[in-house]
Amino acid sequence: MVRSHCAVFISLQIFFSSLAAASVPVAVGEGLQGVIGYSDGKLHGSLAPLYECIFDRADIQPQFIQVPLKRGLGYLHSGEVSMVLPLAQSERRDRIGEFAGELFSADYVFVSNRQLPPISETSGLKYGLPRSFVGEQFITDENPRIEEVTEWSQLVAMLHYDRLDAVVLPALLVEDLFGPDVVKVFQQTAGTLPVSLYLSRANLDSEDVGKIKRAVRSCRAGDLVSELR
Structure with missing residues (x-):
């Protein structure tokens, strides 16, 4: 047994x-x-x-x-x-x-608090990105000013307080991050990636x-x- x-x-x-x-x-x-x-x-x-x-x-x-x-x-x-x-x-x-x-393919966008000229033709802007995010490749400025953060939500707050001119985000994420305030922000197409x-x-x-x-x-x-x- x-x-x-x-x-x-x-x-x-x-x-x-x-x-x-x-x-x-x-x-x-x-x-x-x-x-x-x-x-x-x-x-x-x-x-x-x-x-x-x-x-x-x-x-x-x-x-x-x-x-x-x-x-x-x-x-x-x-x-x-x-x-x-x-x-x-x-x-x-x-x-x-x-x-x-x-x-699937994902669209990426530049998001700003004010209407900006075409970002691909604009220099001197300050951008916000999460660390190790692919969004940096959409920034065409030769000497960009980039602020990196740990959390996506930090970008929303920094944009709100005018610490950034624009942030790069997956389009799928914009509405979830900004909530009701999504109607107050401006978006420009950045690109598409697999x-x-x-x-x-x-x-x-x-x-x-x-x-x-x-x-x-x-x-x-x-x-x-x-x-x-």
């Missing part, structure tokens, strides 16, 4: 160990309001169904942590997480991890990477992407 109990106990240990081993650490950018977030054991926000689609079709059990964007990229570089989402593609990020392929997630080349083998990329293509082809537009 004792041996039988021991055998069952060992089997359960192996079973739960295999479940734990199957979980994949995934960093989720924080401060993205109703767009994407993590709480109570699951993703929420308008982008959540898209990323849940990827994990389901790739048969991955994600273990989420929510961190600032810059820290998430640092964790990816050090191998502390295997994926970071949501991230637009950039050359700098391509050196840190493997882009999983375009899941968005998906970045993968750790150190933590994931080629088979896993291929499986995730196929899942991205499959989820991109569904109705979930069209619902974002």
Whole structure:
């Protein structure tokens, strides 16, 4: 009887160990309001169904942590997480991890408290950006003045108190950040970038990477992407 109990106990240990081993650490950018977030054991926000689609079709059990964007990229570089989402593609990020392929395209905008001339033709403005944000590539000023912040919400306050001339934001995030005051701000198109997630080349083998990329293509082809537009 004792041996039988021991055998069952060992089997359960192996079973739960295999479940734990199957979980994949995934960093989720924080401060993205109703767009994407993590709480109570699951993703929420308008982008959540898209990323849940990827994990389901790739048969991955994600273990989420929510961190600032810059820290998430640092964790990816050090191998502390295997994926970071949501991230637009950039050359700098391509050196840190493997882009999983375009899941959807995102528009980016310059937001200001007053009507500005075309920003692409204007110099001397002071811009606000979150640290490690791709928005800097849309600024064409040769010697831009840029204030970097940790949280997206800080940009709203700094713009309100005229500490910045303009901020660069994903268009999806503007209404969530500004709330009712969104009608008081001015927006100019900055550009469009492919968005998906970045993968750790150190933590994931080629088979896993291929499986995730196929899942991205499959989820991109569904109705979930069209619902974002």
